[in-house]
Amino acid sequence: MPSLPLSPVRTGGKLARISGQSLEVDGLTFEVRRSDRRKTLQITVERSGELSITAPTKVPERDLASFVEEKLLWIHTKIEEKARLQKRAPVKEFVNGEGFLYLGKSYRLRLMDAQLVDLCLKNGRFCLRSSSTHRARDVFIAWYTRRALTWFSQQVAEHANRMDVQVNEITVQDLGFRWGSFGGNRVSFHWKAILLPPRIAQYVVVHELAHAHYPDHSANFWLKVEQHLPDWRTRKSWLAENGIQVEGL
Numbered sequence: 416m417p418s419l420p421l422s423p424v425r426t427g428g429k430l431a432r433i434s435g436q437s438l439e440v441d442g443l444t445f446e447v448r449r450s451d452r453r454k455t456l457q458i459t460v461e462r463s464g465e466l467s468i469t470a471p472t473k474v475p476e477r478d479l480a481s482f483v484e485e486k487l488l489w490i491h492t493k494i495e496e497k498a499r500l501q502k503r504a505p506v507k508e509f510v511n512g513e514g515f516l517y518l519g520k521s522y523r524l525r526l527m528d529a530q531l532v533d534l535c536l537k538n539g540r541f542c543l544r545s546s547s548t549h550r551a552r553d554v555f556i557a558w559y560t561r562r563a564l565t566w567f568s569q570q571v572a573e574h575a576n577r578m579d580v581q582v583n584e585i586t587v588q589d590l591g592f593r594w595g596s597f598g599g600n601r602v603s604f605h606w607k608a609i610l611l612p613p614r615i616a617q618y619v620v621v622h623e624l625a626h627a628h629y630p631d632h633s634a635n636f637w638l639k640v641e642q643h644l645p646d647w648r649t650r651k652s653w654l655a656e657n658g659i660q661v662e663g664l
C-alpha cells in the first residue's frame with residue numbers, strides 16, 4: 416500500500432497530522448477506516464488500546480481531526496479504563512508470597528520442598544509442591560474445580576428446592592466468558608466462580624437456576640431472581656465491575 420506524505424493540519428491550536436491510513440491528534444494515533452456505507456463518524460478504542468476512526472468516504476480529513484479533538488476527554492477516559500482492566504488480571508508467576516483467590520479471600524502461596532500432594536490450603540496458605548511448579552496452573556485449576564464441585568453442589572441443593580427447580584447434574588468446567596449455564600436440567604459453573612466471594616457466587620447459582628424457568632433475560636426472569644435474592648442488583652453489578660479480577664491464572 417502506498418504511504419501518503421504526512422500533511423500537517425492546524426485544528427484548534429493543536430497540531431494534527433493526517434496520512435492516508437492514520438491520523439495523529441494530541442499524541443494519539445488513529446487508524447482511519449473509510450467506508451461508503453457509513454453516514455457518521457465513529458471512534459473506537461479497542462481492548463488493546465488501539466484507536467481507530469471510521470468515516471464516510473467524503474468527509475474531509477480536517478473534519479476528522481476536529482471530531483477527534485472534541486472527543487479527546489472521552490477517548491482518554493476509555494484508554495485509562497481499558498488499561499485498568501488489563502492491569503487487574505495479572506498473569507500468575509507461582510512464586511512465594513503471591514496471592515491466590517478462593518471464595519473471595521486471597522491466600523499467599525508457599526512453595527514446599529517436600530509435600531505429598533501437589534497443592535493444599537493449610538493454615539491460611541496455598542502450599543504448592545516445588546516440583547509441581549512447572550504445571551502449577553493445571554494443579555490450581557484441578558484444585559479449584561474439585562472445591563467448586565463441592566461448594567456449588569451444596570448451594571444448588573439448597574436453592575433448587577426453594578426455587579422449584581429439578582437439577583439432575585452439576586458440572587464444573589472452563590466456560591470461557593460465562594460464569595454458568597443451565598440447560599436440560601443440567602447446571603454448569605466455571606471453575607473460576609469459586610474464586611468469587613460467596614455472596615456473589617450465590618448470585619451465579621440463583622441466576623442459573625432461574626434459567627430453568629426462563630431461558631432468556633426477560634423481565635420475568637429477573638423477577639424470579641428477585642424473589643430469591645432481593646439484593647441481586649448489587650451482586651450483579653459487583654460481578655460486572657470486579658469479576659475481571661478473578662480472570663488471572
Ligand SMILES: [Zn+2]
Pocket residue numbers: 622626632
Ligand atoms: Zn443468564
